[in-house]
Amino acid sequence: MYLLIPGRHQLLTQFQFRYIQGLIQNGLENEKDVFGKPIGSRQKIEAVLFAVTSANHSNTRRNPLPFYLRAITIEAFGNELDVPTYMYGIDDVGYVPNFAAYTLKRIQHDSEGQFQCTPANTVVICSTPVLNMYHHLGFTILPAELQDIATWKHHTAMPWDVVEQIAKSNQWQTDPFVQQHMHASAFTVWKKYRRGEKVQMLFRDAMISSDGDLTETRDYNVYVRQMDDIAEMKYHDTAQYIQPGRIGDIGCAVGSWIKLACKDERLRESDFYGIEVSRYLYVLCQQRKENGEFVNPFVFFSQKNAVTGLVFEPNSMNTIHTSSLTHEIESYGSRTDLLQFIQNRYAELAPGGVWINRDVVGPENKDQTVYLWLNDTDGSNNDPYKLIEDKTAFSHYLAELSTYARFLRLARDFRHKEGYVLNYTTATINNKNYVITSLRNAMEFLSRKDYTDNWQSEMHETFCFWDYSEWKSHLQQAGFTIHPSSKAFTNDWIVNNRWKGKTELFTLNNKELEPLDYPVTTMFLIGVKA
Structure with a gap:
């Protein structure tokens, strides 16, 4: 009989060791599964298998330890048990409903057929909702830390509870909660490889998601x-x-x-x-x-x-x-x-x-009021606020909108979650329609109006918060000297391929519209440390 323990195994606890060692020494006959049903098996436990999920992930809040450090911990942990311990890395493959079946097949493949885990020869130890996947395959589930499957209440600290305590502890190595629950094998690795300090840095980082990305909407x-x-x-x-x-x-x-x-x-x-x-x-x-x-x-x-x-x-x-x-x-x-x-x-x-x-880079005089002409005949003006879940269909829909309709969509979507309000009004002058807004807002639209493939991600990003002079000033304040080849410029390809015929900029002077040159789009800024 094998014990299979699936999980990310970022940290191992003293409870886990006592629990597994007790099963090895006392057998399964008097144990109950997660539903309170007696197991009654008299088969001897021959090996413990650790399925280390997200083995290809590291350096994130969810997976701070690379696989090799988890493997070192498990090896030291297993050396204290009375039966052999094996570990197999299971790559993250995204959400799949049959992930348990995938895990079992990976173990069989990576062990070259040594372990073909079935409900007849394997009992699974799991105290998270992952256990449901194995239960549906017919496996017996041992509860470990789980006290009540109806409420998912646990009677002792879970390994991730210890990780979170380390993340917020000023002196994690002497923290009473950490010392009480963390197994020595994990403590040694975390201390030697400075994982505690790494975890604290990762948990402080508000910019990055738990899986290590800036944004979850980028294609x-x-x-x-x-x-x-x-x-x-x-x-x-x-x-x-x-x-x-x-x-x-x-x-x-x-x-x-x-x-x-x-x-x-x-x-x-x-x-x-x-x-x-x-x-x-x-x-x-x-x-x-x-x-x-x-x-x-x-x-x-x-x-x-x-x-x-x-x-x-x-x-x-x-x-x-x-x-x-x-x-x-x-x-x-x-x-x-x-x-x-x-x-x-x-x-x-x-x-x-x-x-x-x-x-x-943002334009100089970015707060100046401009009159923005937008072509309303180069595409559809029908329902610019339409909601479409499918990314491909949404991209096609945006691409078919007129330049004017796409502005209306951006005005609503642009940094909405960040609380930004893109203020604008409209006016008709000499039978032509204009959007009246700040030069900054106009350029925020012009700079990404054609990013229809990645619209949802781009709507979180701002391009025009600093103009070129402000950029230089902030680098100089940090100690840099600005290289004379530094410059801000207007990308001619963008002007010729994305703006001409679709949009024009004007200022109002003595009630007359005066054309405004297209502002800069890009900066090339070289800071030199003396």
């Missing part, structure tokens, strides 16, 4: 394709300013910029460090490295958040590159987070080092 297939499509242009813009040595790309997405930099003969002796907060993108970076896509072997990727602290050693980096990142910090975090991010980059650079930041 990463679309996002990655967009990043790859413009990677060569971005590298061409930045190449001449890169200082050889230690080169970091923060928000590296799928490593496209680093991949191009590795081919640069001038940088052949450099080390490259890609930092990506999104678990999904970080995994793709690692896959690309395993595929041999980087010609320089000295490429290292880490999943970290560069807002909450330094991601490189102080005074260690010759070049730091960021692209289309800093506006996301303002969008998903706060102004304080953005200012801290700027200060962190200054601290990480060696003297003479450069931070190359390419991002969107």
Whole structure:
């Protein structure tokens, strides 16, 4: 008879050890299942199997420990038991109703047929709703910490309760609750590898979701394709300013910029460090490295958040590159987070080092009132507020709206959850309709009106909170000198392909409309550490 224990196993408890050891020594004959039914089995327990779920996830609030640290803990834990212990990593495959069946098949495959778990030879230990999946497959479920399945009340602390206590404890290693419940095998690993401090940092991070992403609404297939499509242009813009040595790309997405930099003969002796907060993108970076896509072997990727602290050693980096990142910090975090991010980059650079930041930028005079003409004949004006759940259908619907109707939709959706109100009025002048609003609001619309594939994600993001002068000022306040090649500019491709014929800007002077040039869209800002 086998004992199967599915779970993420970020931490093991003293109760778990006593419970499992008691089953091994005393058998199952006098035990009751989660429904109070006597088990009555006299079969001897021959092995304990740990199914470690989310084995491919780490460095997030939900999964702070990588699989190898969980495996070290389980191995030490199992060495104290009276029967052999085995562990098998089960990758996260998203929500599937038959995940239990998938787990059993993975164990059978990874054990090369040694363990074919069935209700006849295996009892499952589980005290969370996951047990229902195994119960539906006919397995007997032992309750462990579970006291009442009707209320999901537990009679002792669960492993995650201990993790949460560590996250909020000032001195977790001496915390009485932690000492009472945490098994020595877990304590040793958490202390040696400084997991307590890591967990506290992850739990403090309000920007990132529990699974390690900035946003849960972004379509990463679309996002990655967009990043790859413009990677060569971005590298061409930045190449001449890169200082050889230690080169970091923060928000590296799928490593496209680093991949191009590795081919640069001038940088052949450099080390490259890609930092990506999104678990999904970080995994793709690692896959690309395993595929041999980087010609320089000295490429290292880490999943970290560069807002909450330094991601490189102080005074260690010759070049730091960021692209289309800093506006996301303002969008998903706060102004304080953005200012801290700027200060962190200054601290990480060696003297003479450069931070190359390419991002969107707000227009000068962004509070000025403008008259915005929007084409209302280039698409449908029918029901711009329609609700559509399917992402593909929603994207097609948005693409078919006229420029004017799409503005109406954005005015309602834009940063609504963040409490932003996009104020505007309308007027008819010389038989043409205009939207009257601030230049900032006009540019927030123009800058993402064509992002129909990723609309829900883009509606959380603000591009125009600082103009170029404000950006320079904040970098200078952090200690940077601004490189003379820095600039803000209007992307001609955007003007010619997305704006002309669809929108025009005007100001009102003496009751007459005067054309306004299209404002800047992009900045190329290079901060130098003296």
